[in-house]
Structures are given as C-alpha cells and as structure tokens.
C-alpha cells in the first residue's frame with residue numbers, strides 16, 4: 001500500500017515510465033509542487049487505497065480542500081504524493097502471475113473508476129499489439145523486480161501506444177473478478193497455484209464483463225436480494241458476505257460471459273436487479 005516505495009522503485013530503480021510526481025509533507029510544499037506540476041494534478045496520501053483521501057486539484061484555489069481531504073483519510077497521511085494528471089486514453093490491469101519458474105499474463109482488463117473504486121471491468125481490453133506488448137514488458141519488469149510468488153495486479157495508463165506505470169498490488173485485484181467467468185482458472189485460483197509453485201496454464205474462455213453492486217445503506221450483517229433473472233446461462237452474481245455495509249460500499253459483483261460490449265451492457269443491467277435487503 002505504500003505509494004512512495006512502489007513509485008520510487010518502479011520509476012527510479014527500474015526506470016519504468018510514469019507521469020511526473022513529487023512527495024510532500026506540508027501544505028506549502030504541496031502548493032509549490034502542484035504549481036510546478038501544473039493543473040489538473042492528483043493528490044494522494046502515501047498510505048491509502050480505494051481512493052481514500054484522494055483528490056484532483058483543478059487550480060491553486062483547491063489547495064485547502066485537497067489538503068484537508070488527504071489529512072482526514074485513513075492510513076499514514078503524514079506524506080502525500082502529488083502526481084501530474086495523466087491524460088490517458090484508457091486504463092488497464094495487467095494480471096501477472098509468478099510461480100518461481102515462469103511468468104504468465106492474463107488478457108488485459110479494461111475498467112472504469114468512480115469515487116475511488118472500480119465500477120465496471122471487462123476482458124480483454126482492446127489494445128494495439130504494441131501497447132499490449134509494452135504493457136506485458138512493464139508488468140514483467142515490476143513483478144520480477146519485486147520477486148516472490150503470486151498474482152499481481154499491475155495498473156497501467158495507456159495513451160496511444162505509450163504505457164505509463166501507475167501502481168501494483170501483490171494480490172488479486174478487484175477489477176480482475178471478471179476472470180471468475182472468463183478463465184478456466186480465475187485470478188484467485190492462479191494466485192493460489194502460483195504461491196504453491198504449481199503450473200500456471202489456463203484457458204481464456206472468451207470475452208466477459210463485471211459490474212459492482214454498491215450498497216445504499218449502513219447496516220450490520222447486511223444481506224442482498226438478488227432477482228432470479230440475474231442467473232442466465234451466461235451470468236451469475238457473487239455476494240462478498242461483508243459483515244457491514246456502508247453507503248457506496250461494494251457488496252456483490254455481477255459477471256457476464258459475452259462479447260465485451262454486450263457483456264458490459266448486461267452486467268450494468270444485472271446490478272440494477274440486486275437490492276439491499
């Protein structure tokens with residue numbers, strides 16, 4: 001979860017391409033860094049995830065607001081990263097698996113983010129051959145650099161054929177839940193196989209999409225009502241069984257196996273048939 005260690009390792013030790021960034025500790029330093037970076041720029045606590053404490057500064061006038069938001073966020077908000085806004089065409093997750101003997105890649109996953117969390121993901125993301133090749137090369141470099149066994153979620157921004165490293169998680173990735181329906185071995189199965197040193201072969205069955213269901217209430221021991229129509233021959237729902245729900249917290253995911261555009265449209269419809277009970 002430490003953005004500073006990840007970013008410095010990726011950009012400064014491994015030489016991976018990223019947007020410009022600076023680390024700051026005070027509001028004055030933040031303002032100065034934002035000024036150098038230009039607007040818009042993105043402010044994030046060094047220790048945080050799921051968009052907590054994150055904001056986009058559109059101008060110097062946003063300084064106080066962005067500073068307060070970042071300081072209130074959970075985690076160690078004593079240090080912040082100021083990132084230039086990368087004007088990417090689209091973003092992907094490159095799921096990359098290491099078992100100590102070989103490295104395997106899943107088909108690239110496209111996704112859409114809202115309020116700090118992914119809401120839709122699809123696989124495969126449409127990419128040029130060059131952008132895909134560069135994405136795999138970058139994912140290999142960062143995961144070899146980190147070492148160890150398991151599945152990693154390598155988050156990349158793509159502009160044309162240019163690939164920018166964003167961040168990496170050393171575990172299955174939320175956007176990768178789509179693999180529950182698109183692959184013979186899901187990201188979870190691959191993670192386990194990699195940790196156990198087992199072979200990483202799997203079959204990509206074909207296109208699919210996922211859509212996250214977000215709760216609209218705060219509750220203990222929450223449950224959800226899932227309409228029967230959600231269970232078609234090529235779709236299903238996974239309910240996470242979280243012990244508490246909060247407004248905006250993701251509680252379940254709808255999964256659809258179909259051509260990407262159709263799958264995405266269906267997945268978006270299916271989550272409207274899931275309700276807080």
Ligand SMILES: Nc1ncnc2c1ncn2[C@@H]1O[C@H](COP(=O)(O)OP(=O)(O)OP(=O)(O)O)[C@@H](O)[C@H]1O
Nearest residue numbers: 042048049050051052083084085086113116117118
């Ligand atoms: N420098 C940037 N330029 C443009 N967009 C950005 C930038 N940094 C973050 N974003 C957008 O915000 C999203 C979340 O950023 P990031 O992955 O760094 O945060 P996070 O808190 O780790 O989120 P998560 O835990 O969901 O991965 C990115 O997927 C991207 O859509």
Ligand SMILES: [Mg+2]
Nearest residue numbers: 050155166167
């Ligand atoms: Mg992220």
